[in-house]
Amino acid sequence: MLTLHNYWSSVCSQKVRICLAEKGLAFENRHVNLFEFDHWRPEYLKMNPKAVVPALDHDGRIVVESNVILEYLEDCFPQVRLRPEDAYAKTQMRLWLFNSEEIAHENVNTCSYNPRHAARHRAKGHTSDDLKRMAAGCPNPVIRNRLLHRAAFGVTDAEENQAYEALDFLLDNMEQTLGRGPWLAGAEYSLADIAMAPFINRIEVLKRPEMVEAARRPNLAQWWQRIQARPAYQQALAVKNPDTSDPMQR
Amino acid sequence: MLTLHNYWSSVCSQKVRICLAEKGLAFENRHVNLFEFDHWRPEYLKMNPKAVVPALDHDGRIVVESNVILEYLEDCFPQVRLRPEDAYAKTQMRLWLFNSEEIAHENVNTCSYNPRHAARHRAKGHTSDDLKRMAAGCPNPVIRNRLLHRAAFGVTDAEENQAYEALDFLLDNMEQTLGRGPWLAGAEYSLADIAMAPFINRIEVLKRPEMVEAARRPNLAQWWQRIQARPAYQQALAVKNPDTSDPMQR
Numbered sequence: 001m002l003t004l005h006n007y008w009s010s011v012c013s014q015k016v017r018i019c020l021a022e023k024g025l026a027f028e029n030r031h032v033n034l035f036e037f038d039h040w041r042p043e044y045l046k047m048n049p050k051a052v053v054p055a056l057d058h059d060g061r062i063v064v065e066s067n068v069i070l071e072y073l074e075d076c077f078p079q080v081r082l083r084p085e086d087a088y089a090k091t092q093m094r095l096w097l098f099n100s101e102e103i104a105h106e107n108v109n110t111c112s113y114n115p116r117h118a119a120r121h122r123a124k125g126h127t128s129d130d131l132k133r134m135a136a137g138c139p140n141p142v143i144r145n146r147l148l149h150r151a152a153f154g155v156t157d158a159e160e161n162q163a164y165e166a167l168d169f170l171l172d173n174m175e176q177t178l179g180r181g182p183w184l185a186g187a188e189y190s191l192a193d194i195a196m197a198p199f200i201n202r203i204e205v206l207k208r209p210e211m212v213e214a215a216r217r218p219n220l221a222q223w224w225q226r227i228q229a230r231p232a233y234q235q236a237l238a239v240k241n242p243d244t245s246d247p248m249q250r
Numbered sequence: 251m252l253t254l255h256n257y258w259s260s261v262c263s264q265k266v267r268i269c270l271a272e273k274g275l276a277f278e279n280r281h282v283n284l285f286e287f288d289h290w291r292p293e294y295l296k297m298n299p300k301a302v303v304p305a306l307d308h309d310g311r312i313v314v315e316s317n318v319i320l321e322y323l324e325d326c327f328p329q330v331r332l333r334p335e336d337a338y339a340k341t342q343m344r345l346w347l348f349n350s351e352e353i354a355h356e357n358v359n360t361c362s363y364n365p366r367h368a369a370r371h372r373a374k375g376h377t378s379d380d381l382k383r384m385a386a387g388c389p390n391p392v393i394r395n396r397l398l399h400r401a402a403f404g405v406t407d408a409e410e411n412q413a414y415e416a417l418d419f420l421l422d423n424m425e426q427t428l429g430r431g432p433w434l435a436g437a438e439y440s441l442a443d444i445a446m447a448p449f450i451n452r453i454e455v456l457k458r459p460e461m462v463e464a465a466r467r468p469n470l471a472q473w474w475q476r477i478q479a480r481p482a483y484q485q486a487l488a489v490k491n492p493d494t495s496d497p498m499q500r
Contacts, residue, residue: 050423064345065348068341068348071340072340088311090322091318091321094315094318094321095318098351102351102352141412141415141419142416165395166391166392168391169392173300176299
C-alpha cells in the first residue's frame with residue numbers, strides 16, 4: 001500500500017507522481033495543505049523532521065526527499081525500468097537528479113515568491129507580520145530564516161535576476177547534454193527526465209517560456225515536447241488543488 | 251586507471267578520498283589549486299562545466315559531483331560493499347548523502363568564509379577588488395554571485411549564525427538517527443557515514459567542537475570517534491597541500 005503525502009503544485013511532489021504514473025502504481029493521494037502549514041504539524045514532523053513535502057508511506061515505512069523516493073520506487077518496483085543499467089549512464093542520471101535539487105529547486109523557489117508572479121501569501125491575506133508569526137512556528141531553521149528574510153524584504157528584483165541567471169546556466173548545460181542523447185542520461189528515458197520536468201513546467205508557469213523556446217534551445221524544446229506528450233506526465237500534472245478557497249488554481 | 255582531480259582540504263574531495271581508501275583503490279591524486287582558480291580554466295571546465303572539485307577520471311570517463319562519484323565507485327567496485335542491500339536502508343543512506351550537500355555543504359561553506367576563521371583570500375593578499383575581478387572570471391553564476399556578495403559584504407555575523415543554526419538542526423537530526431543504529435543508514439557503515447564525516451571534521455577545524463561533544467550529542471560523539479579511528483579516514487585526511495606558499499597548512 002502506497003500513500004503519498006504531497007501538495008498538488010509542489011515540484012518535488014510532481015516528480016514523485018510522474019514516477020508513480022510511469023510505473024503504473026496505484027497510490028492514495030493525501031493532500032498536505034502547505035498554506036495551512038499542515039507540513040509543520042507534529043503528525044507530519046514524525047514522518048519528516050525537515051518539514052517539507054513529499055513523504056511516501058509504503059506499508060508503514062516512510063521515505064522522504066523526492067530524489068530518494070524516486071530511487072526507492074526503482075529499487076522496489078523495477079518492472080517498468082527508469083534507471084539505466086550501465087554504471088556511467090547511472091552517473092548521468094544521478095547528476096541530473098542532483099542538479100534538479102541543487103540548482104533548479106532552490107532558484108525556482110526564489111522566482112516563485114517574486115510578488116509579480118506569486119501572490120500566494122498575499123492573496124491569502126497574509127501581511128509581513130503574519131509571515132513573521134508563521135515563521136516562528138516553522139521547525140526547520142533553513143526555511144524559517146528564508147521566510148523571515150522574505151517577510152522583511154520580499155524577493156528583490158536582484159535576487160530574482162540571480163535566480164534566473166542560475167536557471168539559464170542550468171538550461172544551457174541541459175541543452176548541451178540533450179545534444180548528446182535524446183534523454184538526460186543518454187539513450188534511455190530515466191528518473192533524470194522525471195526530476196527535471198516539473199521545473200521546466202514551473203518556468204512556464206512563471207511566464208518565462210522564452211527560456212525553453214526552440215530558437216534558443218532546440219534540444220531542450222524537443223525534449224520538453226516529448227515529456228509533455230507522455231501520458232504519465234499528463235496524469236501526474238492533472239492533480240489539482242482540492243482546497244477551492246486557494247486563489248492559485250492552475 | 252583512476253585519477254582524482256581534487257583539492258586537499260575540500261570537503262567533497264575528502265568524501266571521495268575516504269571512499270577510495272575504504273575500497274583499497276589506488277588512484278592518481280591530481281592537485282587542483284582552488285586558490286589559483288585551476289578549476290575555472292578551460293581544461294577543467296571540459297570535465298565539469300559547474301567549475302567545482304572533485305572530478306573523477308576513470309579510464310577517460312569523467313564523473314562529477316561527490317555523491318554521484320560515491321555511488322559510481324560502489325557500482326564499479328562492489329568488492330568492499332559500502333551501500334546496504336536492503337531497499338529501505340538504501341533510502342536512509344541516500345537521505346544522508348543528500349543532507350550532506352543540501353544542508354552541511356552549503357552552511358559549512360558560509361562558516362568557512364567568516365573572516366575570523368577563514369583568512370584564505372585575505373592571507374593571499376586578495377582585496378575586495380581582487381575578489382570582484384576574480385568573480386568576473388568564474389564560469390558558474392551561482393558561485394560568481396556568492397563571491398560578489400562576499401566581496402561586498404563578507405560573511406556577516408547574522409549569516410554565520412544562521413548557518414550554524416542550520417548545522418545544529420542537522421546535527422540534532424543526526425543524533426536522533428544514530429540513536430536507532432550505530433551508523434547513519436542503520437546497521438552498516440555506508441557511503442552515508444563517508445559523506446558526513448568531512449563536515450564534522452570541518453566543524454572542528456572551525457573551532458566549534460562543542461557541537462559534537464559527548465555531553466550534548468552522545469550518539470554523534472561516539473560515531474565521530476569510530477569514524478576517526480578508521481584507517482581509511484586517516485589516510486584520506488592525511489593528504490596535505492603541495493603548495494607550500496599557501497598559508498592554510500593545517
